[in-house]
Every structure is written in structure tokens, then in C-alpha cells.
Amino acid sequence: MPADEGGAFLKWKAMELPRNVVVGHDALGEVGNVCASLKLGQRGLVVEDGITRKIAGERAAEVLGEAGVEAEHHVIQEASLEEVERVGEAVKDHALDFVLGVGGGRPIDVAKYASFRARIPFVSVPTAASHDGLVSSQASLLGPEGKASFAARAPIAVVMDTEVIAHSPHRLLAAGCGDIIANSTAVLDWELAHRLRNEDYSSYAASLSEMTAEMMIQNAHDMKPGLEETAWFVCKALVSSGVAMSIAGSSRPASGSEHLFSHALDRIAKEPGLHGEQCAVGAIMMMYLHGGDWEEIRQALREVGAPTTAAGMGVSREEVIESLVHAHELKPDRYTILGDRGLTVEAAERLAATTQVV
Numbered sequence: 143m144p145a146d147e148g149g150a151f152l153k154w155k156a157m158e159l160p161r162n163v164v165v166g167h168d169a170l171g172e173v174g175n176v177c178a179s180l181k182l183g184q185r186g187l188v189v190e191d192g193i194t195r196k197i198a199g200e201r202a203a204e205v206l207g208e209a210g211v212e213a214e215h216h217v218i219q220e221a222s223l224e225e226v227e228r229v230g231e232a233v234k235d236h237a238l239d240f241v242l243g244v245g246g247g248r249p250i251d252v253a254k255y256a257s258f259r260a261r262i263p264f265v266s267v268p269t270a271a272s273h274d275g276l277v278s279s280q281a282s283l284l285g286p287e288g289k290a291s292f293a294a295r296a297p298i299a300v301v302m303d304t305e306v307i308a309h310s311p312h313r314l315l316a317a318g319c320g321d322i323i324a325n326s327t328a329v330l331d332w333e334l335a336h337r338l339r340n341e342d343y344s345s346y347a348a349s350l351s352e353m354t355a356e357m358m359i360q361n362a363h364d365m366k367p368g369l370e371e372t373a374w375f376v377c378k379a380l381v382s383s384g385v386a387m388s389i390a391g392s393s394r395p396a397s398g399s400e401h402l403f404s405h406a407l408d409r410i411a412k413e414p415g416l417h418g419e420q421c422a423v424g425a426i427m428m429m430y431l432h433g434g435d436w437e438e439i440r441q442a443l444r445e446v447g448a449p450t451t452a453a454g455m456g457v458s459r460e461e462v463i464e465s466l467v468h469a470h471e472l473k474p475d476r477y478t479i480l481g482d483r484g485l486t487v488e489a490a491e492r493l494a495a496t497t498q499v500v
């Protein structure tokens with residue numbers, strides 16, 4: 143037995159996993175059955191935005207109705223704490239039993255955190271596969287101090303309709319592939335933190351996360367727009383990544399220095415790119431710092447159609463450099479290759495230039 147798994151005998155540890163994951167063609171048609179079989183209750187709230195309501199929200203409510211569940215709609219404007227409050231009020235006013243998040247990211251984040259605060263179950267129904275937050279316990283929301291990550295609970299069920307996801311803009315799916323590929327550097331950072339800081343580490347969680355990234359890199363050339371097979375592959379990878387986080391009990395297996403870079407860009411850039419895109423470009427640079435095969439990562443990103451440069455993400459050279467310099471400050475307790483003091487401006491410039499990000 144690897145020494146690092148032995149900790150489980152010394153202290154208890156909760157691994158919160160979804161009870162039901164349905165992936166496939168017309169999975170949306172199963173929403174009612176999934177909620178009924180889990181006995182989630184008679185009254186649900188569908189949290190969506192204007193677009194995802196048309197794409198999947200209406201259908202989800204209809205299917206719930208057929209299963210004898212009364213469904214209310216709540217259309218959000220943004221993924222913010224204020225919106226979470228509004229959903230919380232709706233849950234209280236209508237005595238609702240569970241929340242369904244229907245969307246690419248924002249409705250999922252709002253539904254996840256609002257249901258956590260209301261202590262009722264949350265079902266994740268992604269309409270795009272753009273990042274692994276769709277199956278995780280973390281919610282990314284706009285608060286008084288900008289965008290921040292909030293600890294919530296993992297969804298009790300995930301319903302991924304590959305037809306809906308295959309028809310979402312390919313940019314979103316490519317970003318999802320990028321978020322998976324970024325696991326490569328997250329795992330290296332975790333190993334480093336384990337060796338240098340004696341941080342809790344799980345070989346199972348790390349291996350699962352690493353294998354998921356490796357499979358995505360090996361199959362990158364097959365990730366084609368509009369194909370349900372592609373959507374299927376990405377969905378399974380996102381679920382595996384989420385399971386790795388559940389086993390670890392933290393986002394460690396899927397979030398290291400490349401995510402710190404993305405969080406920094408979110409704060410610094412005037413118009414940040416997509417989460418998965420930024421993490422992926424971060425992974426190219428962090429893999430260089432780790433002394434690994436950064437060109438393999440870049441090649442895989444090109445194949446899936448994700449950006450590999452600042453211009454591709456829609457941010458400036460200066461914003462990338464500043465984010466590299468400040469990335470280590472964002473989560474001081476998350477030890478990574480960036481260390482306690484981060485990169486100097488000169489080192490950041492050289493890193494971005496050598497990896498041809500700028």
C-alpha cells in the first residue's frame with residue numbers, strides 16, 4: 143500500500159460523489175427519472191439563463207412535470223452572490239425541495255451554492271462541457287471583491303446530454319479539453335507540495351487525474367466540432383476529474399499553478415478568456431517550469447482547437463506577464479512550482495516568450 147494512502151486509517155475522510163451520472167444522447171429526457179429515483183421531492187427549481195432556458199431548461203421542466211415534479215423557473219443574469227440570494231429566496235418562498243442548474247457555467251455555479259446554503263440537493267445539467275466545475279463542489283461567483291471560489295457540495299446527480307453539448311459552440315468544448323489537459327501540471331504541483339510541505343496526497347486521486355489528462359492529450363486529434371462522440375469523451379473526462387477531486391477532498395488534483403495563473407488573469411485582464419482556455423495556456427508555461435514536455439501540451443491544445451497564446455485568449459502581453467508575476471499570491475496556502483515568492487518580471491517575460499505564449 144502506498145504510504146500516502148495510509149492516512150485514511152488515522153482520520154476519517156468524506157468522499158462526496160454524485161449518486162447518479164447520466165451521459166448520452168437525449169440524457170435530458172432522463173432528468174425526471176433521475177430526480178424521482180433519488181426521491182428529491184415534488185418541487186424543483188430550474189436555474190438557467192436566457193439562452194440555456196431555451197436550449198434545455200424548458201425541456202428539463204417539462205420532463206420533470208411528466209415525472210410528477212412541479213418545476214419553477216429562475217432565470218439568472220449573472221453568477222453572483224446577489225443572484226444566489228435571489229435563488230435562496232425563491233427556494234424559501236415556494237418551499238422547494240431541490241435545485242437543478244441548467245447551463246454552461248453560471249447557472250451551475252449559482253444553483254450549486256444556493257442549494258448548498260439552503261441545504262437541499264443540487265442536480266447539475268450542463269449544456270456545455272467547458273470546465274470541470276460542472277461536477278465539482280466548488281462554485282465560482284462574483285462577490286464584493288471580484289470573482290472568488292466558494293466551497294459548496296458536489297451535485298447529487300449529473301445529467302449530460304451529449305446532443306445538447308455537441309451543439310454548443312466548439313470554443314466551449316475546446317476550453318473543457320484545456321481544463322482537463324491542465325490536470326497534468328496540477329498533479330505535478332501537488333506532488334511538489336507533498337514532497338516540500340508534507341501536504342496530504344493521494345496516489346489514487348493523482349493517478350486518476352493524470353490519466354484523464356493523458357487520455358485527452360493522446361486523443362486530442364479526435365476532438366471534432368459538432369460530434370456527439372467528442373462531447374461524450376469530454377464529459378467522461380470531466381466526470382473523472384471531478385471524481386479525482388472528490389477522492390482527494392479538495393481541488394488539488396485538478397488545480398495547481400496553471401489555475402493560479404488563470405485566477406490572476408481573471409482579476410487583471412480587462413476581458414479575460416474562458417477559464418479552461420486560461421488554465422490550458424497556464425499549463426503550457428507551468429509545464430516548462432516543471433521541466434516537462436510543454437510542447438506536447440501545446441500540440442494537444444492546437445489539435446482540440448484551444449488557444450495557445452495571449453492573443454488567442456483575447457488578452458494582452460502585459461496582462462499575461464502581470465498575471466504570471468502575481469499568480470502565487472492568489473492562494474498562498476496552495477503551494478506550487480511558483481513557490482512563495484513567484485516569478486520575477488524578467489523570468490515571467492522569458493517564460494512567456496520561450497513558450498511562445500506572447
Ligand SMILES: [Zn+2]
Nearest residue numbers: 273274321421
Ligand atoms: Zn479548472
